[in-house]
Amino acid sequence: MLGRIAWRNVLRNKRRSFILISSIVVGVVALVLTEGFAVGMLQQMLTNQIGTDAGYVQIHKRGYQSDPTLENSMTDPGPVRRLLEKDSTVLDYSERLRVYGLISSAYNSYGVSIVGIVPNEESRITTISKDVTKGTYLSGKPGQILISTSMAEKLKVGLGDKVVIMASQKDGSIGSEACRVAGMFETLNSGFDQSHVYIPIQTARQMLNASGLVSEFVINPKHLHEMNKVVSLIRRSIQALSGASDRNEVLTYEQMLPLLVAQLELYKQALYLIAVLIAFALIFGIIDTMLMSVMERTHEFGVSMAVGMSHGRMFMMVMTEALFLAIAGTAIGLAVSYVVMSQLSHTGWDLSMFSASLRSLGVGSVIYPVIQTSSVIQTVLIIPIAALLGAVYPAMKAVRLQPVEAIRAS
């Protein structure tokens, strides 16, 4: 019955309750959308990084991750290749020979990561073949090079033009190759575009005088949700293969992109702070509304005390009213958020006007928000707690009323 009375009191001043519930709805929607967009954006950064270059899993010679040089590349990749061929949990894999070097045209030179790839393997692993905007993707023919459109602009070269790439060989001498621009790509990450060029792996080996050398195997597992299982299976197989002098390591994208993963986690933590700030704002709204409500009903509280209502019950009644307001606001807010997020998670939010900034972050110009179960749970907990905290002072005010004075209040 106390709950019924509390609910009717909520409905009693409809305008006031509507305003408070609306402010809770706005808070909830802001909270869920902020988190959805922030996490969506960071996940897009991560997914783009995985899709463009890193893949989900990589196998390196131990030490390559911290010192990616030719000395730390695999000299005998055959057993690993055979293992991956046979492994039923592996969807696709690709091998690469990667080295830092220089790309030069008649006009300019730039430091880049020269990535030797097996074109048909790479096209199944990363999006680079789909990111070609001019010319063609690598066919595997020696002497071809794929550069980004921005790099082409900087080098002032066009399709079919010649560029020279050079890098240090294992013995310290400089190897170089003249390549013709077969195609130009444009990924969602402008920084990546300006620092990566692709050549066929045979061309890379020839330039580096490193026959059979592989820097990394990039693997996409069949089932992403089973990635940990796949990784541990590959790890076991690789360990069984490796000799003492040539130990390899299996790394997940989290291990390869620790900064990005840490950034994602850090941002999720920072969102708690945003949630707390919104909750604080709500607390003051609740205090104001509930205080008004208590002051207006001073006489009624006095009568309730006169007929024997205990202070505990009176306290609970005010708290219940605040809780009802919070539950109503949270429920409506979540429903609105769900509708908005469901729509935006399909269509995305087009931020083309900021595309240059977003590309520098490695995000596309359309952000797809992600509904986070954790943010729903967090909202469901934080908003009612904020409401209850906000109601404590008005409830105490009601409890401290003296019956006679309260009854006299008009």
Added chain:
Amino acid sequence: MNTNASEIVRVDNVRKVYSDNGVPVDALRGINMTVLPGDFSVIAGPSGSGKTTLLNIVGTLDKPTEGAVYLDGEDVASKTRRQLADIRLRKIGFVFQAYNLNPVLSALENVEFTMMLRGIDAAERKRKSLALLEELGIGELARKRPNEMSGGQQQRVAIARAISNDPRLVLADEPTANLDSDTAVKLLELMEKLNHEDGITFVFSSHDPQVIGRAHRLLILKDGQIVDDKVNV
């Protein structure tokens, strides 16, 4: 202080001083009175004579500055706020001049309210509340909210609420002041009936001659003192 076991209320030398902008004002000056089971007493007197103050002190809503109030032989001065609320819930029913029903509750729920506070289960309190409303002649108004009822009807609901917990005593502060004389008469007849047939003890504060005329015992209050105490008037 020894109290008679049969006394519901004993007021001993009660004094109440208010502060009016720092100036002490004597509202009650040495009041002594008792209420016995079955009483139908009226505290009468002009406005400002201290009737409501005395009723509030007897009803434990206010505390005396000096003196003692015993309810069923117990000194209420030593009680905590929680204990006093419990005493009011179990032993005292209130009828106010302005009815003071909860506006968000129906007539039935208003009557049920005090029973709910006592922890009586929903089915039992509904049964009893309906029976009370029927007894008071407003059974058909059970689902109506206070704003859908006349003053007389609201006061009947207030009486039903006051007696719903079978109190030892009902305190009625100017219960007819807001009613027209016909309604007031009907209401007083109803309370007399409850007093005669159910043995409910009533103490009124009023200066309404219709109320005073029905009193079995009349206490005249003037300037905070009982100047006359007539029995079987």
